[in-house]
Amino acid sequence: MSREPARSGPKPSQGVEGHCEPRFVPLREVFEQSFADGLEDGASLSLWLDGRPVVDLWGGVADLESGAAWQRDTLVNVYSTTKGPTALCAHLLADRGQLDFDAPVARYWPEFAAAGKSQLPVRYLLCHRAGLAGLDRPTRLEDLYDWQGVVQALAAQAPWWEPGSRHGYHPITYGHLVGELVRRISGRSLGTFFREEIALPLGLDFHIGLRASEDARVARLVPPRRSEAARILRDEPDSLSGRALSNPVIDPRAAATRAWRGAEIPAANGHGNARSIGRFYALLACGGELDRVRLLSQASLERAAEVQVAGADAVLRVPVQWGLGFIVNGRPGIYGPNPQTIGHSGYGGSFGFADRAARLAMGYAMNRMGANLAGDVRAGRLVEAVYACLT
Numbered sequence: 001m002s003r004e005p006a007r008s009g010p011k012p013s014q015g016v017e018g019h020c021e022p023r024f025v026p027l028r029e030v031f032e033q034s035f036a037d038g039l040e041d042g043a044s045l046s047l048w049l050d051g052r053p054v055v056d057l058w059g060g061v062a063d064l065e066s067g068a069a070w071q072r073d074t075l076v077n078v079y080s081t082t083k084g085p086t087a088l089c090a091h092l093l094a095d096r097g098q099l100d101f102d103a104p105v106a107r108y109w110p111e112f113a114a115a116g117k118s119q120l121p122v123r124y125l126l127c128h129r130a131g132l133a134g135l136d137r138p139t140r141l142e143d144l145y146d147w148q149g150v151v152q153a154l155a156a157q158a159p160w161w162e163p164g165s166r167h168g169y170h171p172i173t174y175g176h177l178v179g180e181l182v183r184r185i186s187g188r189s190l191g192t193f194f195r196e197e198i199a200l201p202l203g204l205d206f207h208i209g210l211r212a213s214e215d216a217r218v219a220r221l222v223p224p225r226r227s228e229a230a231r232i233l234r235d236e237p238d239s240l241s242g243r244a245l246s247n248p249v250i251d252p253r254a255a256a257t258r259a260w261r262g263a264e265i266p267a268a269n270g271h272g273n274a275r276s277i278g279r280f281y282a283l284l285a286c287g288g289e290l291d292r293v294r295l296l297s298q299a300s301l302e303r304a305a306e307v308q309v310a311g312a313d314a315v316l317r318v319p320v321q322w323g324l325g326f327i328v329n330g331r332p333g334i335y336g337p338n339p340q341t342i343g344h345s346g347y348g349g350s351f352g353f354a355d356r357a358a359r360l361a362m363g364y365a366m367n368r369m370g371a372n373l374a375g376d377v378r379a380g381r382l383v384e385a386v387y388a389c390l391t
Contacts (some may be wrong), residue, residue, distance in 0.1 A: 017058035018072070023389055024055050031057055034378050041222055042070035045072075047268055047386060050359045051286045053087075056275055060218035062367065073205065075271045076219040076365050077255040081346035082270030085206060085280060086175055087126060087325020088296070089182050089193050096298040099186050100287035101126070101324065105177075108184045115158035124163050125170075125177045127308035127322040131159025132177065133170045133244040133315055141248040145173065147189070147262040151180045153196075160240070166195040168314030168320060171244055171347075175188065175267030178325070191264040201293050206272035209264040218261065218271060219367040223252040228373040229349070231346075244315045250347070252369060263267070277352035277363025281343065284354035285361040296312030304341050305356070318374050334375065335362075336387050349376035362386060 002151040016035070020028045024047060034040045042060035046053065054151045093099035099108070101123040106113035112120070124130040137153045161168070170177070181191035186193050191209035199206055204327060207214065230244050236242045249266065254260045260269060283289070284304075288296030292312060296304075307328050310321040329341035335353040343353025348369030354361045362383070370376040 007302060016057050018059075019053070019055070020057060020058040021054045024386075025107075026389055027055060027382065027385045028057060030381050032059075034381065035060060039368065039378055040366060041368040042074070042076075042219055043364070043368075044070065044074065044274035045382065046274035046363040048278050048282035048285065048361040050291055051130045051282055053275070053278070053373055058168065058274070061190050064220065064222060070219060070367075071217070073217055073273070074219050075205070075207070075214065075217045075273055076208070076367050077221060077261075078272055078277070078347060078350040078365050079250075079268050079346035080171065081272075081277060081344055081350045081352055081365070082208060082265075083174060083267055084326060084344040084352060085194055085208065085270060086178055086190060086266040087344075088176050088198060088280075089190060090122075090126060090325065091300050091304055092197055093182065093185055093240075094303075095297050099181065101303075105181065109155065111152070114156050117159065117163070120159075120163045122181065122322060123308060125174070125181070126325040128167045128170050128174065128313070128315075129164050129309060129322075130170070130177065130204065131161040131163050131165075131168075132157060132173050133160060133168045133240070134173060134247050138245075139248045141251060141254055142259070144248065144265055145259055147176070147179075147264065150176045154180075160243075165194055167243065167309045167311070167320070168240060169316045169320075170267070172250070172265065172267050173316070177264055179264065179266045188262055190266045194266075198280075198295060202279060202283060203289065204276045206270060206273070206276040206280065208266050208270050210261040210269075210271045212258060212262065212350040214271070215258065215261065218256075221252045221255050224348075224369045224371040227371045228371075232373070241315050241317060252348070272365065274363040274365045277350070277365060278361050279353045279363075281354040281359075281361035281363065284342065285359050287356070287357055301356075316374050334379070334383070336383050345374070345376075345379070349352060349378055351376075351379050358390065360386070360390075 044058040047055035313320040321330045326342040329335045331339040335341045339353040345351035350365045352363040
């Protein structure tokens, strides 16, 4: 994994604030070292053990232009780290008997039956096997803000491959596919369902469709100078990866706009911080119950972690094990040594995971975006440090 060079301009403070239990001081030191090495501008880090926060750190600069410091409650767009919370919405409906993962999508969304998709099962949407990794219709970034326009295009579209025959990451369409199922069943948008059924009961400061009143808390993303996605778009626009990433191209500068923040793009525009991500995964690490709030049965949690497909992902071009909406760690894994750990990472470097064996959960969010399409050197350092502290 490549290391991004240090940038000119305002430098983040090296002072990291927050709480860290003595056992995890080496983790704090690794977090601080990323600032010292010029790999971070602003970031937050959270670790939960047995349902209890043991590390809650933040530091650096939230906005390089103004020099505003990263605060305890700073939010940031975490891109595909949003997919984990989106998946849990579907699992809640399944837990209540309202959604059958083996049923055809068209049972809940009749228009989806078009173009040979009448028998495509719900589970294919959650494990990236549906063949709808991108849109055929020319699409601008602004078009993503029109929910009905996107879901109508997806309903009408033919799959890019025979559903179930392979898996290829659905970077943007995943959220609209799963979100429309949630809307059809619950009568509420994905963002509203998430807020009312998950965020409020758990006390999560995580938002899919951010209200304007929260804008002052949002950190400004710093795009990478060079990225793997940009290289693919330049050199291989007609490849499967290029098609999935190019229509539309996701420009990190758009994350600073009210239109992007306020829209519901459940694959990519969740706004939160490490504390909210860590607390979300603490629920999963502790069997679906946290602080006497049970949101998910043990059976549903086990189902979420069942490996649906494994091997080289046709879009990401790296080996991935997909559960139902979550990455299943495997061995070796990106989320530590436990092969049954589940989580999700986001464009630029954010991530969260739940190690159910250790009852451990972790969240990380930052504004300096890494260059790789999958994986980040900072994340690797942090995960390695956590498990070193546990031994």
